[in-house]
Amino acid sequence: MSKAEAILTAAQMRAAEQAVFATGVPEYELMERAGAAAAEIVWRAGGKRDLLVLCGPGNNGGDGFVIARLLRARGVPVRVAALGESLTPSSLKARACWAGPVEDIFSAAPATQIVDALFGTGLSRGLDPVLADRLCALTASAGFSYAVDLPSGVDTDSGALLSAVPAFGICVALGAFKSAHLLQPSANCWQRLICADIGIDVSAATVHRLSPPPMFPPKPLDHKYSRGLVAVVGGEMAGAGQLASHAAAHSGAGMVRHIARDLVGGGPDAIITQKADGAGDVGRLLNDARFKAVLVGPGLGLDQDATARLEAAMVSGHPLVLDADALTLLAGKGVDAIPAGAILTPHEGEFVRLFGDLPGSKIDRALEAARRADAILIYKGSDSVIAAPDGRAMIASGSSAWLSTAGTGDVLAGLVAGRLAVTGDRYRAACEALWLHGEAARRAGAAFVADDLLVELPAAIASRL
């Protein structure tokens, strides 16, 4: 990945902060850095508009006092309203450095700008409803609103909203992204997300935000087989297999064979469609050592014939991408039935059918499932998580919600198979395919259908060469 942006849990963030303190940086110095970084963002966005800073009892509140002090020094009319006393050594110090009055949150007048520095990664339960309502009312009446680290009420690790959370203009993630910055529903609580560097070392992180991947053109001596031969095993619903084949064909792979149950026209003639009357034909057509990826699942069906076609793909020995009906068929057989080394692309329903109700955040669930299945997972949704059995994970957040239309999953599955054939690297293929999918959707604009993503793929790939 070109620019890996780390995503930490609350506990990992605390450990990373401790590592900074161990180098001799005092705790209060980190709070000054955090407050200064956030103050700069507020200054650039809101200038000298009047500002109300809401400060909680912990270090998030301490950041708030630093922000208030620094912006006041720049001539911003700043007021501070606190929720009781400050309780941590650093927040006490930050409060002592604030020369102005401290108002009560429930009686403070609204302002044009509001900073929420009530709670951050230390939040352990939802805000009292009266406080949450007050935060929502003050934020809604402000023209400019900023959440320091996280909006108060958001659970850092899961992204759950533990109490009512208002919509913010900007969320300033301090030091590193936390899971809630990328996961739903919390990732929908602001218009802009900015990560402020405060000198935290995140090099050991294993979970990252998906960034635009570097991709490479074919080499001069490449030919269609060296660039990757893909098979898409279709079934009952021919259109799904077609969509997946077309996506694979536009992914950079050298050749795509669509092993279909029924022959239907349409689509690029470059795709070789082969009719397979049953699982025997599928097995025979897959008997070619040059296949670098086999996709099965889109439109496969759930009957005996579908089961047999799936088995033929699974015994072929080729690298597998399993989607849609293939996942549903396997779910009935338990996790042990999932072939090790495959790439699985479940949506929420398929995930639960396969792995049950696993605990933890979507990242935790994806990682546990990848470990149990010994597979790469793309756990889809508006916050798609790629997880590997070795503990690596990647989150794609902010994709176009217009993707919530039939067939876009088939396109993604085809892209995964295509990139797997090109790269031979399952994790990399999953990352490249998911990024291309999101980028194609961005380029397609609004109200597109899955087919419209296909024409955007060449330009999306070209943008990464």
Ligand SMILES: NC(=O)C1=CN([C@@H]2O[C@H](COP(=O)(O)OP(=O)(O)OC[C@H]3O[C@@H](n4cnc5c(N)ncnc54)[C@H](O)[C@@H]3O)[C@@H](O)[C@H]2O)[C@@H](O)CC1
């Ligand atoms: N550790 C550090 O030195 C740094 C921490 N920073 C800031 O500190 C934050 C974390 O600070 P804290 O660990 O003090 O935690 P918070 O300031 O998020 O919360 C403070 C305390 O509030 C209490 N609490 C939790 N939920 C509550 C609720 N719903 N109602 C009432 N009380 C509740 C808890 O006892 C918690 O410890 C980060 O998000 C970041 O903003 C930054 O200043 C950077 C440096």
Ligand SMILES: Nc1ncnc2c1ncn2[C@@H]1O[C@H](COP(=O)(O)OP(=O)(O)O)[C@@H](O)[C@H]1O
């Ligand atoms: N609200 C949304 N925002 C962003 N992406 C979405 C949203 N809803 C669905 N998607 C994406 O669209 C695709 C839908 O896949 P899937 O549910 O398998 O659909 P289908 O089976 O119809 O192809 C997935 O890649 C998913 O991540």
Ligand SMILES: [K+]
């Ligand atoms: K906050």
